[in-house]
Amino acid sequence: MGHFIGTHQNKLDAKxxxxxxxxxxxxxxxxxxxxxxxxxxxxxxxxxxxxxxIEGWTELGFEALSAPLANYDQFSAEHDDFVMALFGDATPMETDKEGRILLPADLITYAGLTDMVAFIGNDKFFQIWEPAAGVRRLAEARERVNAAKLTLRAGGAA
Incomplete structure (x- = not known):
């Protein structure tokens, strides 16, 4: 399985x-x-x-994310809310031959993006941040881990 690792900044063009x-x-x-x-x-x-x-998911990762929906009654309010929250704002796309994607205008606005973006790996998905906000989020995550003295346990147990 692949993991999204690291932080990378790239230019967002006028289009x-x-x-x-x-x-x-x-x-x-x-x-x-x-x-x-x-x-x-x-x-x-x-x-x-x-x-x-903005979150970026692989095809197989997004399918795995939505798989637990099968545990809900298809006509329940909980199922309807989860489906709407997961799929209603999702946009499938592909990179062009240069490896670029076109970010939808509503997602650009939602994330407060301007001319530069930060791609931040988040294991099974990645996030696209306004760079300064991404730096703040990384610092916040490190601070919370350190303050709580969190450690990883062998075998992946939480």
Missing amino acids: GRVSVPASFRSVLKKMSHAGEGALVAPVILRPSIKYPC
């Missing part, structure tokens, strides 16, 4: 296009139905529910 970091494109291809040999990298973009940023 709303941005180059996806090469290492991220590799993971997007690997975790797609077409596989590593794909000519383009498919990605599903959506606004983060928790933060003022």
Whole structure:
């Protein structure tokens, strides 16, 4: 399985296009139905529910994210809310041959993006931030981990 790792800054052009970091494109291809040999990298973009940023999901990652919906009655309010929250604002797209994606105007506005963006790896997905806000979020995460003296446990147990 691929992981989105690191922070990368790229320019957002006047048309709303941005180059996806090469290492991220590799993971997007690997975790797609077409596989590593794909000519383009498919990605599903959506606004983060928790933060003022855009999330980028692989095809297989987004399918795994939505798989637990099968545990809800299809006609329940909970199912309807989850489906709307996950799929209603999602935008599937592919990189062009130069590795760029076109960010939808509503997502650019939601994340407060201007001429530069920060791609921040988040393991199974990545986030696209306004660079200063991304730096603040990284610092906040480190501070909270340190303050709580959190450590990783062997075997992935929480």
